[in-house]
Amino acid sequence: MSQRILVVEDNPTNQKVLETMLRFRGFECDVVSTGAQALRAVQEKTYSLVFMDLRIPNLDGFTATSMIRELGNGIPIVALTASAELADTQKCLEVGMNGYLAKPFVKADFDDVLERWLK
Numbered sequence: 001m002s003q004r005i006l007v008v009e010d011n012p013t014n015q016k017v018l019e020t021m022l023r024f025r026g027f028e029c030d031v032v033s034t035g036a037q038a039l040r041a042v043q044e045k046t047y048s049l050v051f052m053d054l055r056i057p058n059l060d061g062f063t064a065t066s067m068i069r070e071l072g073n074g075i076p077i078v079a080l081t082a083s084a085e086l087a088d089t090q091k092c093l094e095v096g097m098n099g100y101l102a103k104p105f106v107k108a109d110f111d112d113v114l115e116r117w118l119k
Contacts (some may be wrong), residue, residue: 003048004028008038035059054081069096076117
């Protein structure tokens with residue numbers, strides 16, 4: 001059975017790129033565009049990994065991650081964002097994210113994240 005990954009991203013182009021990259025690597029993939037949809041998705045399905053954009057509508061990625069953690073869900077969550085500010089990186093860890101991948105990223109860095117969290 002293939003592992004399922006949740007992509008939380010509000011940009012349609014980025015959604016398609018991530019979905020294509022994941023499906024090419026053999027993963028099942030669900031894509032949502034808001035924090036509220038992400039929260040609902042992790043309550044309804046089991047995921048092996050979440051890629052979480054930080055700046056998304058409704059609930060931002062920080063808040064959505066905090067709420068997922070409050071549910072007791074220990075799924076690996078990796079921030080995927082264009083923001084490379086140190087404060088954002090620190091806040092990601094504080095709210096319970098497991099890692100951080102800045103956009104634009106190179107294929108090798110993306111593959112490293114997958115390898116690390118999907119052993």
